[in-house]
Amino acid sequence: MALPLLLGTGRVALYAEPFIPSSDDQVLERLRAPSDPQMRKLSRLRRTLAQEPHNLPLALELARQYSELGRSEADPRYDGYAMAVLRPWWNKPSPPLEVLVLRATLRQRRHDFDGALSDLAQVIARQPNHPQAWLSQAVILQVRGDHEAARRSCLPLLRQTSALIATTCVASAASLSGQAKDSYQMLRTVLEERPSATAQEQLWALTVLAEMAVRLGHTQAAEAHFRKALSLNLRDTYLLGAFADFLLDEGRPEEVEALLKADLRPDGLLLRLALAEQQLTSSQLASHVQNLRARFAANQMRGERLHLRDEARFTLHLLGQPEKALQLAQRNWAVQKEPWDARVLLEAALEAHDSPAAQPVLDWLQSTRLEDQRLQDLIAAFP
């Protein structure tokens, strides 16, 4: 039977020739160890829920755990599981509050920011005293570059939750709108005063602190914050990515290789490894670039393009196609506006010799009074 090997151009690579393994002992796939206590708890919950799929507290517990795994592992399959667990309530006109909060998180992860914000607005309207809703809203607003609204959404947290969470939230937003130094000092002080905060809270505070220090150009302090965050031993893809970026900027690609080689399943981490290998002229580079290309193509086949920032970086630095990278960075900029989104666009515009394309970002940086050493260097490089 001659089956066509095409779903469009450039996709052929995804289909190798299927084969019949030669031995029964041949290992085809490695799963997350089923003996892992977290996995065992999940499968127990799943079995119980299968008996009574409309049990809301049970469904919420399972969905929360899946969602958390989806975040920490950067594995969207868990997001899909969480969504399916909540399906009995997902499309109701007015879902239970906790379903709305989770739905907002999951929608945010699919970059459906409007949907997520409308869910959170519903929660806050029904229960103004809901710290998770205010916090999630603040995070999304900050990703979208609305720092003032993000800061306002953090304020209710001062009354509703721990001082460290509230301070991290406020400082993070304020540090992006002209108060970088003050915010950094404030968060640093609050963190030092609260050594008993939960590991999750510390992880978040330290990651934010490290990124603030990077933007201020305090490299030694930044590294100390990153290292302390890593020493908490909480698996966190975002932290690994941010630290790898720091090391890449510092010209320490060997350390990136050592940091990341344990887990290359998240696209963002493989991207950073490939960038490090490019500096090292490693023999692995070609196969990793090929692999990333296949991953972006696979996402596109689903009709999704969620990691536009990563794809723009990949296209710019690893494929060496500045014009195409600039287009991707511009599409990304229309969706989200974090300092790194600005940086990718400026880098692509610079490489593509397209100064006008950088103008919207330059205007935006001026209006937000964002302080970022790397961005300042980039802006200075424009003619």
Next chain:
Amino acid sequence: MKRGIAYLIPCLLLCAPAAVLAHKPSDSYLRLVIQDQRIHGQWDIALRDLDYALGLDKNNDGLITWGELRTRHEAIAAYALGHLQFSAGEVFCASRPGEQLVDYHSDGAYGVLRFSVNCPAVSEPIELRYGLFFEFDSLHRGLLSLEYQGRIQTAVLSPEQPTFRVAPPSALSPWREFLQFGREGVWHIWIGYDHILFLLSLLLPAVLCWKRGRWQAVTTFRPAFWEVVKIVTAFTLAHSLTLSLAVLGMVSSPSRWVESAIAASVLVAALHNLYPFIHHRLWLVAFAFGLVHGLGFATILLDLGLPGASLWLPLAGFNLGVEFGQLAIVSAFLPLAFMARYTWLYQRLIMKGGSVLIALVASIWLLERSLELELESWFG
């Protein structure tokens, strides 16, 4: 110890792809080919997802081996095909699992399930309903690629959009099909030298008239123009008539006979320019031979393969394409011939010499086609 060795060997083979596996949302790759009343399918499903649904890791060691997969083939096939329904009209089609293989995609190993589907009434539009893994993964997508009569249709199947209706080729876009056959018509006029030469033979004397035993130039454009209109219209009507009748199956003739008759028509038309025996109503000749040429076009059109559902659109498209090609030739020829009609070049070289040449070529075709002699290979 024995176990350790069993791990070690596959690791040598597999650690390379395993090291760079992606985290991505769950997709399955469903490829279908519809052919001769049957659907052939190849369905790549991630082992990780199959394990989540059916529990493939029998010994609970976190590794899925080929043995664990192979022994569950029947259960996997029943589960997967139970979540993919085909129907034609109101009737469900029966699926039959075939062999199971393995393949790698960017996020790991996939079970490759081959299967076939038999639809009792393939003439009805086929619809498929996809429901794999939706019950426990809302982000799962079925990436469908379907080949039907040389055309690829694709779709992303999701919980929101789980069905796909296979567009029958003729209904894909009637307008596009019409255009496609129209292009074929133009193309076959251009590469069908026998038709061009026949047309030219009829057109050559159009700017002349036979007086006192020889060709003389016409004085005004109008009679020449109307002569051409009459000839072309008659030729067109005749070949459209036989083309339609043949394609609709109402007449049929052996193609060797038709090809020979076409060659003969070219020969007669060329000889007629040298020794005219019909001085008026040349359009009658055009009509008579047009009937034969229509049968020739029919052979081409039938060779192109017509969709069974509707014949009229491709037929009309092809016919109009042929007309368009002819008109292009006529409108290029007529003004030039009219301008050159008094010259020696036209009256002697083109009219006489050209006709002799056409007659020669047509004779070779006639001989070759009727006797199946490969004379051309002697000359070429």
